[in-house]
Amino acid sequence: VGAGVLIVGGGMIGGSIACELARHGLRVQIFDRQQPGLEASWAAAGMLAPTESHETRPLVPLAQASFDLYPAFVAAVEEASGLKAGFVASAGLHVFFGDRAEAERDEVLSLNRSVGVSVEAVDVAEARRLEPGLNPAARAALVFPNEGRVDNRALTDAVLAAASKLGVGIHRGKPVEAIEIENGRCVGVRAAEETFAGDWVVMAAGCFSAQVPGAERYAPTRPVRGQMVALRYAEPVRVAQVIRSERGYVVPREDGRLVAGSTLEDAGFEKRVTPEGLSQILRAAAELVPALSSAAVVETWSGLRPGTPDHLPILGPTDLPGLLMATGHYRNGILLAPFTARLIREWIVQGEVSVEAGAFSPLRFERQSFQATR
Numbered sequence: 001v002g003a004g005v006l007i008v009g010g011g012m013i014g015g016s017i018a019c020e021l022a023r024h025g026l027r028v029q030i031f032d033r034q035q036p037g038l039e040a041s042w043a044a045a046g047m048l049a050p051t052e053s054h055e056t057r058p059l060v061p062l063a064q065a066s067f068d069l070y071p072a073f074v075a076a077v078e079e080a081s082g083l084k085a086g087f088v089a090s091a092g093l094h095v096f097f098g099d100r101a102e103a104e105r106d107e108v109l110s111l112n113r114s115v116g117v118s119v120e121a122v123d124v125a126e127a128r129r130l131e132p133g134l135n136p137a138a139r140a141a142l143v144f145p146n147e148g149r150v151d152n153r154a155l156t157d158a159v160l161a162a163a164s165k166l167g168v169g170i171h172r173g174k175p176v177e178a179i180e181i182e183n184g185r186c187v188g189v190r191a192a193e194e195t196f197a198g199d200w201v202v203m204a205a206g207c208f209s210a211q212v213p214g215a216e217r218y219a220p221t222r223p224v225r226g227q228m229v230a231l232r233y234a235e236p237v238r239v240a241q242v243i244r245s246e247r248g249y250v251v252p253r254e255d256g257r258l259v260a261g262s263t264l265e266d267a268g269f270e271k272r273v274t275p276e277g278l279s280q281i282l283r284a285a286a287e288l289v290p291a292l293s294s295a296a297v298v299e300t301w302s303g304l305r306p307g308t309p310d311h312l313p314i315l316g317p318t319d320l321p322g323l324l325m326a327t328g329h330y331r332n333g334i335l336l337a338p339f340t341a342r343l344i345r346e347w348i349v350q351g352e353v354s355v356e357a358g359a360f361s362p363l364r365f366e367r368q369s370f371q372a373t374r
């Protein structure tokens with residue numbers, strides 16, 4: 001069995017990898033610098049939307065594969081933990097406003113079709129039949145049938161509880177300060193001035209990954225702030241599915257709340273909620289469903305997405321034997337967790353993966369800077 005696997009960071013990504021490895025008989029420990037599960041994985045909206053948005057084309061097959069794993073992933077986590085995760089498979093509705101609505105719809109439609117995402121154009125009357133609260137000013141709509149949502153806070157708690165039940169050691173309040181290297185191999189970590197030996201170290205510290213000395217060259221992550229608002233509304237407003245526009249989204253929760261987001265801000269590690277951010281989110285939410293203007297604001301928060309230079313996650317082995325990266329999931333880490341966990345397990349257990357993952361290699365940044373300096 002050996003010294004096992006040490007995972008740096010106990011968010012959705014670290015927790016999911018821990019469960020996957022423990023189920024395959026590996027000895028696993030998670031290190032978190034605070035109480036695990038309270039960073040981006042806590043802050044997210046919980047949309048499971050394997051769609052093509054902007055520069056993320058190589059991500060679509062991975063996102064779809066991860067979405068396909070979701071029902072079984074949630075069932076296994078719920079069974080092991082005894083906790084519920086609020087997973088619902090349900091179509092996403094994307095609506096467009098203004099003079100360019102049809103043209104914008106057609107762009108989003110063809111972009112998504114070109115990468116094999118199922119999507120249908122529906123007329124606004126049909127969209128309002130699906131969502132009676134939808135703004136009648138909407139001019140065009142798309143339905144993405146293969147989507148879902150999950151209560152990411154509940155799921156992250158359940159994943160960490162499942163990991164614990166599966167025998168994973170969770171070190172709370174233990175910041176990893178260094179990667180231990182011996183004879184050109186990663187042999188463990190130093191955390192809170194103690195050394196821990198591991199056969200493998202997996203860096204899953206979200207946007208903080210680049211702060212761990214030695215990880216930055218593989219994982220140049222940076223925080224991309226997102227503000228969020230939770231609303232509670234009274235009948236007759238009803239939102240049954242995720243509704244989004246180019247300006248924002250609303251996501252219903254099973255507990256009757258509805259979360260609305262979000263901003264994309266370059267604001268360092270400062271998790272502030274600002275008047276400007278809130279008003280942008282609330283305007284976008286009320287544009288989607290006008291009756292939300294009179295809902296009660298019940299919570300506001302912000303979180304830090306793990307951004308990367310090319311907006312793609314950073315997954316897989318490095319050129320330091322024993323060190324793997326599983327970070328940089330940016331806007332899709334909740335969705336991508338099940339497949340990320342599978343890939344890391346395949347790399348550790350089999351030494352290779354079942355899919356083409358070169359676009360996500362932790363070595364791509366070194367290659368780029370090498371080319372740039374030549």
Ligand SMILES: Cc1cc2nc3c(=O)[nH]c(=O)nc-3n(C[C@H](O)[C@H](O)[C@H](O)COP(=O)(O)OP(=O)(O)OC[C@H]3O[C@@H](n4cnc5c(N)ncnc54)[C@H](O)[C@@H]3O)c2cc1C
Pocket residue numbers: 008009010011012013014031032033034035036037038039040041042043044045046047048174175176177204205206207208209212225226227228261262302303304305306326327328329330331332333334335336
């Ligand atoms: C506002 C917002 C909305 C989002 N909406 C969605 C969505 O709808 N769907 C979706 O799929 N994704 C969404 N995301 C993205 C998603 O939340 C992230 O991609 C995902 O949570 C990343 O998970 P993680 O485990 O890598 O990072 P995190 O959840 O940030 O966890 C990292 C962990 O590492 C720990 N850590 C940091 N440094 C150290 C250290 N030195 N030593 C030990 N531990 C350390 C931290 O304490 C933390 O617990 C959203 C994000 C935000 C902010």
